[in-house]
Amino acid sequence: MGQFQRLRPYFRYLKAVRQQIAIAIFCAIVYGVSSGAALPALTEYVFPKIFSDTGGLPMGQVILIAAAIPLAFLLRAVSGYLQTYFTQSAGVRILEFLRLDYFGALQRLPLSFVQNRQTGDLISRGLADTAQLQFTLTQLANDGVKQPVVLVAALGYLTYLGFTKEGVPILLLGMLVVPLSVLPIRYIGRKVIKRAQQFQAQLGSVTGIFSENLSAAREVRAFGLEERETQRFSALTSALVISQMKIVKYAQALSPAIEFLAATGIGLTFVLAYETGVGVGTFNAIIIALYMAYDPIKKIGNLNNELKRGTAALERLEVVLNEPVAITDPETPTELTRARGDLAFENVAFAYRDGELVLRDVDVRIPAGTVCALVGPSGAGKSTFANLVPRFYEVGSGAVKIDGIDVRDFRLNDLRQQIAIVSQEAVLFNDTVYANILLSRPQATRQQVQAAAEAAFAHDFITALPNGYDTMVGERGAALSGGQRQRLALARAFLRDAPILILDEATSALDSESEAFIQQALRKLVVGKTVLIIAHRFSTIRDASKILVFDRGELAASGTHAELIADNPLYRTLYERQATLTE
Template identity: 60%
Template sequence: MRRFVPYIKYLKAIRAQFIGSVLCAALYGIISGFVLNYVLMKKVLPAVFSEGARDMSTWQIAGYAALVPAVFLVRALAAFFNSYLVSLCGVRVLEQVRLDFFQRLQALPLNFFARHTSGDLLSRGLADTNQLQYTLTNVGNEIFKQPATLLFALGALIYEASSTPDAWKMLLCLASVPLAVFPIRYVGKHILRRAQQLQSQLGVVSDRLSENLSATKEIRAFGLEERETNRFRTAVQSLFHVQMKIVKYSSFLSPTIEFISSLGIAGTLVYAYYANIPWTSFLFIVGAIYFAYEPIKKIGAINNDLKRGLSALDRIEEILNAPLEIDDPANPVAVDRLQGRIAFQNVSFAYKTDTHVLKDVTIDLPPGTVCALVGPSGAGKSTFANLVPRFYEVSNGGVTIDGIDLRAMKVADLRRNIALVSQDPVLFNDTIYNNLLLGRAGATREEVEQAAKDAFAHDFILSQPNGYDTMVGERGGKLSGGQKQRVALARAFLRNAPILILDEATSALDSESEAFIQRALQKLVVGKTVLIIAHRFSTIRDASKILVFEEGRIVAHGPHAQLYGTSPLYKTLYDRQQGAGAEVRA
């Protein structure tokens, strides 16, 4: 239970409901452990079946009979309100845990997501939090009721033993109680291990499904339907085997404790026979023993639920406690609109500690520089660009903008001064208008439409069924590649940031769409510091400076005319691509 203590803070806002659930649980325990047994064994049965019962009036009989449903009614109401209030508390706690989980994902660096699959993260955020909610609700529902029932059942035994000669010896039958600890510990140990396997396998199943849904076109193009079905079947079958292991251990516990309970009752029966214990006292004590063993059995089930909840909590806390790496400084430098002078000073960076992707990079880009990054695949171009918005933290050296180290600024202030247009822009499943507003949330309708016009997107947007209010579908699936790219450019126009990063914004487009994009880019880059990650050399003709990357180093920089004559690597890359382009045109 200590593992759940840090989450008690979530109960502050609903402490009245939580206290109410505890009081209802206590009332349920009093009635179940003592009152119910006392009313039946000490009041109703002796009165109704005594020798003088025939002389009682109908009203007297009815009164004794009414005691039974009255007690059960109060017990039922206590159980209902306990269950309802505990569920309310559990759902509230889950709501906060999920929100913390999601907020943490927003703050974690990009390399974290390179180490975790989206399916696994989905499983942690949904399946594991659901398991945690079930644990909190179920355990919370029983954790007060059952100990209270056990306490008052033991109190009933002590009460009867003190008032009936020789009855105290019957308490020796409770010696079988410690035996119930052994199956609880045995099952709990196995449940924890299997629960960890279950949550992990749920992640695998989620990952298989997520991966399949994101690659529907490729699966059909390469005829992978049967392969994917077999992979998913294997994952589901593994999940089934782990689930059945948990069912086996969970189902083993209750019958075992019931058998141990029966040993105690059998011993009580034998002793009561030889000690001539009155039948009313015998039934009262047997009832109390039953009500003492029932909580023990349920506490064993609680233990199993806790193990499963702990397994889910372990996976959730891996995210909640993951180091942020990139965070705001304690005393950030106040930043408004930057001019856009970017400088790298002896910068090295490694995704893994043993392999540097950038090595001792030093470069100074004045404001307004249109800079193209070229080089072989894996040379460090994208990494260089991704360090500017501080998607990653440098391993050595420093990156500055306008002379201010990126680590001295608030992350939000830094990124507000940067616009990004990627090769495959992501649109959210919302209207075109709301997707454009992502560029600048406070923009007016006129500003949004002007940005769309600047990106040559206004006309095609108006041709959509609902114009700017047209839903774009998941990841913008209802729009063509060129249309999505123009919406992304419109967002960049709307943001009007002093720094612009273009990750080959035209590489996957047809010639007509590329012409629109190129015309928009010529206007967009004016007055901005621009980093163009160039995969095609045709896109760098307007660059005022070119950086040539090789194995993580900048091996040459300058304009095209200079580099073509002085950099063998640049000349080779350029001629190879121009030659390939000529062959295609031929």
């Protein structure tokens, strides 16, 4: 019952499929009554009359009864089939709802949540765990109605015999074995849930190594890691097999245990029937009714084990489904159509984890139209500073403002429409070139997309592709070179035409020819915009009108290149070190 209550909040998924569920429940009742009561009644009342010593029934009635037997079993079979079909139909829809809710939750959660978890494990939760929970809910809808009806019908018929037949009450002592069936169900259920939790976690690890290996396919081959990766995968799958077999060991032990108890009850009934002189017809009816009672007990026990597995899957899904969405729209948002681009950080502090400040007391204003470079050692806080502007993360204290208004006062969508981002690694989706550019401004025309591509010096190589703008780029843009992917990312930024632009070292991984194209495009792109350049190479900040120097989370200095070279030792050291490396 506790497991049933645990899943109860998720029965909302059944509302959309309530018609299928209603038909399935009706069919389950028909199946249960025909199995638990009709078959024993047939054994007691019909067969003895046919084979009685007094000559039995006329042949015409015998033929009618004989025809009724397959019809009764046909009713049972058809109702069972329809019940299973409609339950499975509902289950498929439930799986769709589950995965949509899970995927939607991942879209709403902050970057920190996703980045702090293994990608493969999140995938496993969204695929394997949702499938397990869907199977559990389907089984619950399937056997949760049908088997109790069979059990109640069988026990009800036994009770009826107890009140109407002499000697039968003592035979019903065989029913006392029924409560004993709860013992193996409870014991095995406790074992199954522990093993199921372990299995689901290990399945996530296996999916994780799959994902990691495929994303690093080139590195695996370059460093000759094929055997190492195979051994890692083998170790995880071996542990997964052990966990899976432990579940099988306990789950499959339930059926024999209940069957033994059922056989004990039937054996006891046999002895008592002999002692009390109960007729063979009544005895056969009791035996069939007892069997029809124990079979649903066995299946209800299996359902209990399935509920344990579903609970284990649910606990993993709830890590995502119940995670608070920390970054949300305000209740009364400030309207924002097009920002001027004036940025201000007012005493901003931020930490990814409690007690570990990545930014502390950052106080700076970046006027609209400023090209501002962010400089500092690795881990100094440059990327974090830029990521606070579109609210990818929430400030711990202080405020980030655009045009004098706290970014938390805007709708997230309105805020992010004001910002274009070009990252060091351009991420493309497995779609056409046209669709990958268009996603930055879905309402744009084809002419505007082409104009953006021309501005990014991408139009010529696009038209040379097999299908031009309709060419599929492959997963993560695998069909294109690094320079081509980056020019498509720039085309997105041109098409968005946002007043604020964030450049995360957009040319650092390119060859000289591609870099020349992109630098030329960038000079056009930054005109009239507030630009944050996360600089790892000093060659990329020559056009910056303002430079911020970060050191261990603090804003150490700000100014022009000439001012910082003269007055700031950290900036001068960083600049001279890189100048030495490039000579």
